[in-house]
Amino acid sequence: MDRTSYRGVIVSADLLAAAALAAVPILAATGLLQMWQLYVVVVITGTCGLFAAIASQSFMPRLVPQRALLAANSTFALSSSVVATSGNAIGGALVQLLTAPIAIAVDAVMLVVSALSKARITVTGRSAGTEPPKDSMLKGIRVGLRVALFGHPALRATTIAATVGALGGQMQAVIVVLFLVRELDLSAGLVGATIAVAGVAGIVGAAIGVQITGRLGNGPTFILGMTLSSLAGLVMATAGGPVVLVLLVLVIAQLLRGWGPTLYGINQQTIRQVLVPSALLARTQATWRFLVFGMQPIGAILGGTLGAVVGLRGTLIISSLVMLTGTGFALLSPLRTLRQLPRAET
Incomplete structure (x- = not known):
């Protein structure tokens, strides 16, 4: 690109x-x-x-x-x-x-x-000025990795936190429906309604994400979103007892699962768009996607294996702890104090 x-x-x-x-x-x-x-x-x-x-x-x-x-x-x-x-x-x-x-x-x-x-968009959007880059594609890949992992400390923190979070998140994603059906014995209708709660929460989170970021700042809102996502599995793992209580716990868990990714997603995207020079943005975006989405098949294998070894409830807990590890890295990084992004580079 x-x-x-x-x-x-x-x-x-x-x-x-x-x-x-x-x-x-x-x-x-x-x-x-x-x-x-x-x-x-x-x-x-x-x-x-x-x-x-x-x-x-x-x-x-x-x-x-x-x-x-x-x-x-x-x-x-x-x-x-x-x-x-x-x-x-x-x-x-x-x-x-x-x-x-x-x-x-x-x-x-x-x-x-x-x-x-x-x-109908009137802007062509050539990524590296009027002329395409003359360096090799392999060198371009190396540059993307360097910017994403060794560039601005905030970029490095979001990349590592999101990569670890994606690993834990996919470990959890592959066993959630099994947990709802096998452990909690929910009907198909209740399973569908439970999953829909996260979707609705994601819509609400996107609608209020700008206001929350305006109050907390880009970095703290990213950390907040990662924290909410990480806690969703731990909350879900506590579900049990009367049906009403089970459904209440599941609603809370799914609200966290819906709000979290939206809050950290819009902020990590904005952080990259502002801190990465425009000529390097496409390759940096591609590198981030390669690292984060590349963790998902690994997480799926680990989640399925853990589900068979330690059980579905235990896998929810372990995967949440993995996600919290990524959140902890972000919390210890400059993201904690990144309340306003600097002006974009050219």
């Missing part, structure tokens, strides 16, 4: 994903659809989503002034939370009403509409 424009990336990603999805109903209608083709579609759309996410996050500082970055990131998080909460329900309804291939065709049309909307 250092070698092209951000606008070109986000438009192309939508169009390529739309083309891949459009192939599914066509293949289904002709009777040629096979499982391996669906895997290919998932890989293509997932790759497009990755590029679009990094480009969008790097594009933001070129579209809004620095003073509006936090609000812009909060709005972005709010829309993502709304989509995450409602998208699955709408998709399920479309599958029931129109069949799965038609529902996928609708998704492809929506991506085309998205691409047309993004194509």
Whole structure:
């Protein structure tokens, strides 16, 4: 993305994903659809989503002034939370009403509409000035790692805290539903309602994140969000007894799980956008995503293994302690006193 424009990336990603999805109903209608083709579609759309996410996050500082970055990131998080909460329900309804291939065709049309909307952006957003960088891609990767891990102390703290938090968070994510069903014996309806609470809390957190950050500062709000996320599993692990008490504990846990990621997410994003020079932002964003999301499959394996060895309740506790370790690193870093970000570098 250092070698092209951000606008070109986000438009192309939508169009390529739309083309891949459009192939599914066509293949289904002709009777040629096979499982391996669906895997290919998932890989293509997932790759497009990755590029679009990094480009969008790097594009933001070129579209809004620095003073509006936090609000812009909060709005972005709010829309993502709304989509995450409602998208699955709408998709399920479309599958029931129109069949799965038609529902996928609708998704492809929506991506085309998205691409047309993004194509109207007047700023191209070339990430490194008017000319693409002449250094090798391998050197660019090394630079991204250096900036993310050895650059500004606040950048280093958010990267390490988020990476450790992602490890613990995924350890927990893979066993939550099992815990609700096997340990607490909840019905499918109550499981769905419990999970929905976190989605609604995420929407609320995105809506009030700017106000909370205005009172506490960027660094302390990041730490607060990490702390809330870390405590969610510990609270959930205490659930037991009468159904009413169980549901109360679960609601509290899910509120923490919804509020936390929103509060630390919008602030870590803003911290990177302000502290990283614009020419290095895309590669730094990609490095952060590689480190944080790279922890998720490792965390999933560890969570499943621990669930089998120490039990689901014990895994909730251990994974929360792992997340608290990342939070502790942030608490001992300069983030604790980072209340106002300096002016952006160029």
